[in-house]
Amino acid sequence: MTELAGLSVLRPGPLTTVQDLGRRGAAHQGVPRSGALDEPAHRAANRLVGNPPGAATLETTLGGITVRALGAPLLVAVTGAPAPVRVDGHPAAWGEAVRLPAGATLDVGAADAGVRGYLAVRGGIAVPPVLGSRSTDLLTGLGPAPLRAGELLPIGVPDDAAGRPAAAELVPLPAVPTELVLRLRPGPRADWFLPGSLLALARARYRVAPASNRVALRTEGPALIRARHGELASEGMVLGAIQVPPDGHPVVLLADHPVTGGYPVLGVVPEADLAAAAQARPGTPVRFVPARR
Amino acid sequence: MDRRGEVAVHPVGDHALLLEVDSGAQVAALYARLLAERARGGLGEVAEIVPAARTVLLDGLPRPTDLVGELAGWRVAGDAPPEGPLISIPTVYDGADLAVVAAHWGVSVEEAVALHSGVEYRVAFCGFAPGFGYLTGLPADRAVPRRATPRPSVPAGAVAVAGEYTGIYPRSSPGGWQLLGRTDLMLWDAEREPPALLTPGMRVRFVPASVER
Numbered sequence: 001m002t003e004l005a006g007l008s009v010l011r012p013g014p015l016t017t018v019q020d021l022g023r024r025g026a027a028h029q030g031v032p033r034s035g036a037l038d039e040p041a042h043r044a045a046n047r048l049v050g051n052p053p054g055a056a057t058l059e060t061t062l063g064g065i066t067v068r069a070l071g072a073p074l075l076v077a078v079t080g081a082p083a084p085v086r087v088d089g090h091p092a093a094w095g096e097a098v099r100l101p102a103g104a105t106l107d108v109g110a111a112d113a114g115v116r117g118y119l120a121v122r123g124g125i126a127v128p129p130v131l132g133s134r135s136t137d138l139l140t141g142l143g144p145a146p147l148r149a150g151e152l153l154p155i156g157v158p159d160d161a162a163g164r165p166a167a168a169e170l171v172p173l174p175a176v177p178t179e180l181v182l183r184l185r186p187g188p189r190a191d192w193f194l195p196g197s198l199l200a201l202a203r204a205r206y207r208v209a210p211a212s213n214r215v216a217l218r219t220e221g222p223a224l225i226r227a228r229h230g231e232l233a234s235e236g237m238v239l240g241a242i243q244v245p246p247d248g249h250p251v252v253l254l255a256d257h258p259v260t261g262g263y264p265v266l267g268v269v270p271e272a273d274l275a276a277a278a279q280a281r282p283g284t285p286v287r288f289v290p291a292r293r
Numbered sequence: 294m295d296r297r298g299e300v301a302v303h304p305v306g307d308h309a310l311l312l313e314v315d316s317g318a319q320v321a322a323l324y325a326r327l328l329a330e331r332a333r334g335g336l337g338e339v340a341e342i343v344p345a346a347r348t349v350l351l352d353g354l355p356r357p358t359d360l361v362g363e364l365a366g367w368r369v370a371g372d373a374p375p376e377g378p379l380i381s382i383p384t385v386y387d388g389a390d391l392a393v394v395a396a397h398w399g400v401s402v403e404e405a406v407a408l409h410s411g412v413e414y415r416v417a418f419c420g421f422a423p424g425f426g427y428l429t430g431l432p433a434d435r436a437v438p439r440r441a442t443p444r445p446s447v448p449a450g451a452v453a454v455a456g457e458y459t460g461i462y463p464r465s466s467p468g469g470w471q472l473l474g475r476t477d478l479m480l481w482d483a484e485r486e487p488p489a490l491l492t493p494g495m496r497v498r499f500v501p502a503s504v505e506r
Contacts, residue, residue: 024353027341029489030419030426130483140423141464142483188303188311234420234427236343236350238309260345260420268306 004071005155007121010105011066012147017136017214018125019059019118026131027259031142033239034135035255037214037278038116041080044172045120048077048097050158050165055124056134058147060117062281064108065147067119074100074155075122079171081114081279095171097122114176114279122165126156138214139256180208180280182252182269183291187242188235189264192228198267198290200224201242201250206286209249214256216243217277219286223248224266234260240269242288250288252277298322298368302361309352312364316347317417317429319371323349324493326369336360344418344493346427377415377494382461383502384410384452388472390440394454397437406501408435409473414459414497419489424463424481426491431457443469450475452499459499461491474499 009016019042022035036042036059043053058065064083077097078085085092086107092098100106108117127134127144136143147153186198194200206221224244237243241253243263252269253261254277269277270291280286300323301313314323324344330336337360340353354360386406395405414430431454439455444467447453451462453470460470463480480490491497 024340026423026488027343027350027352028419028493029487030421030423031488131488142423185304185306188305233346233348234418235311235345235348236309236341236352238305238350238352240306258420259343260418265305270307 005074005123006070007074007125007153007155008068008070009065009147009149009151009153010068011107012149012151013060013063013065015061016065016147017059017138018056018127018144018147018153019135020056020133021054022135022255023131023133023137023142027236030140030259031131032137032139032256032259034133034137034143036118036135037255038080038118038275040275041116041118042120044095045077045079045118046124048079048095048165048171049075049120049122051120051122051124052159055120055156056127057121058119058125060108060119062115063110064117065119066105066107068105069100069102070152071102073102075165076100076106077120078108078117079120080117081111081176083111083117084109097165115281116278121155123156123158126154137256139258176279177276177284180276180284180286182273182277182286182288184242184267184269184288185291187265187267189232190266192226192232192264193244193266194225194227197224201266201288202290206250206288208280208282208284208286210282212282214254216254216257217252217280219250219252221249221286224250226264228264232262232264234262237261237265238268240271240274241265242267242269254278298371300364300367300369302365304357304361305350308354308357309350310354310357310360310364312349312351313347314369314371316371319369320344320347320349320417321415321494322369322371323367326367327351345420346418377496379413379496379498380490381498381500382452382476382478384474384476384499385502386410386474388452388474390453390471391473394437394471394473398435405473409454409459410499410501414499416491416493416495416497417458418493419491421460422463422466424489424491425460426489426493426495428459428491428497429457430497431459433457437471439469440471443467447472448475450477450480452476463489
């Protein structure tokens with residue numbers, strides 16, 4: 001008989017949320033997709049501890065997290081933004097499965113580079129799902145609130161059939177960019193901008209703005225100029241859409257983006273490029289590269 | 294421009310198509326047809342069908358280009374939206390902006406209540422927050438501007454108007470819509486199936502209720 005396993009949150013860090021692969025199929029009810037911003041890093045963390053890809057992990061932001069294993073020994077793995085990992089004060093591996101004895105403290109320090117770290121625990125973070133997902137959605141407040149000190153997180157029972165810990169796997173360092181290069185395809189409202197705006201966007205240099213969050217990567221740089229004014233009627237938005245609000249600064253929509261919006265979409269960044277966007281710190285130069293269809 | 298219900302198809306990235314028509318009524322017809330088409334397997338894999346003011350977004354398509362040819366040939370009617378289920382919303386008309394809206398309409402407060410509760414609405418689309426439906430039904434000449442300064446906190450259950458739409462706040466949030474009243478009905482309940490009380494296509498009536506609560 002196994003004891004009930006859990007994690008006690010000693011230090012939640014600046015912003016730590018529970019994330020999985022997000023909610024699908026409820027956008028028509030006003031429910032955003034949400035889910036891990038750096039999905040490859042989330043998947044890698046789960047693989048390392050033998051979880052299915054949809055198991056919930058903890059997504060940290062810049063400052064890491066400190067937790068204690070309760071009740072039973074745990075198998076954990078840290079991926080995403082590279083950061084020092086310690087177990088009871090002793091250095092431990094980043095990007096590998098690490099055994100955490102019952103009562104031991106795991107500390108993930110401030111990220112050396114990048115923004116978002118992922119902490120997976122064998123069995124998964126077992127908070128109750130909402131609409132089929134355990135993800136925290138910061139835009140609408142669905143799912144568990146961001147972690148607080150003193151909180152207890154339940155850990156699920158590992159499903160041995162689902163997978164074995166990938167002991168020998170090498171997890172690639174995430175795409176922590178010194179320059180963020182985002183491919184882009186023309187968007188549905190490119191005609192709302194001056195002709196040549198897509199090329200102008202590709203030639204210009206932007207930087208990641210400090211106001212970036214799970215909803216959107218905001219940018220600073222030359223303003224794009226609209227050819228059509230007035231309000232666009234609200235319409236459905238996709239992950240990676242480059243929305244341009246009246247100030248002319250492109251905004252790339254991320255996982256917690258609203259399901260509909262009223263700003264014209266000039267272009268769309270393919271999903272494969274968004275993991276790097278999730279790891280780009282404020283001030284990082286951004287370049288948009290036109291992609292062929 | 295009269296495209297007579299023709300559906301314009303815009304590709305959006307690698308996995309989505311934005312279908313555009315000319316009116317909210319055409320969106321209703323197009324949305325109903327897409328749901329029927331999906332139910333009989335005609336659309337293949339699609340994760341989301343998201344109606345909005347003049348568009349319907351199909352998202353999560355493995356190969357959107359496969360559908361473009363078929364959808365571009367569609368035409369939709371724009372006069373009679375299909376009949377959805379009807380729900381009554383008991384509403385206490387005591388909102389902070391009721392007098393402002395009545396003045397905007399050039400009627401008394403009592404007439405404004407009669408006017409707002411005398412119309413059958415339709416849930417055109419959801420957005421802004423889970424369970425927040427944009428309800429159409431008010432005549433075009435009753436459109437009202439948003440408040441110049443949004444309120445930092447609008448209470449859950451507030452019945453409000455902005456532009457051509459009526460909406461009900463599912464939870465307390467900031468908001469710039471003009472408040473007409475309130476209802477005790479729970480607009481969003483994650484334990485309920487579906488969690489949203491109002492989903493696109495439903496018909497809605499507001500029934501004036503007494504002030505006590």
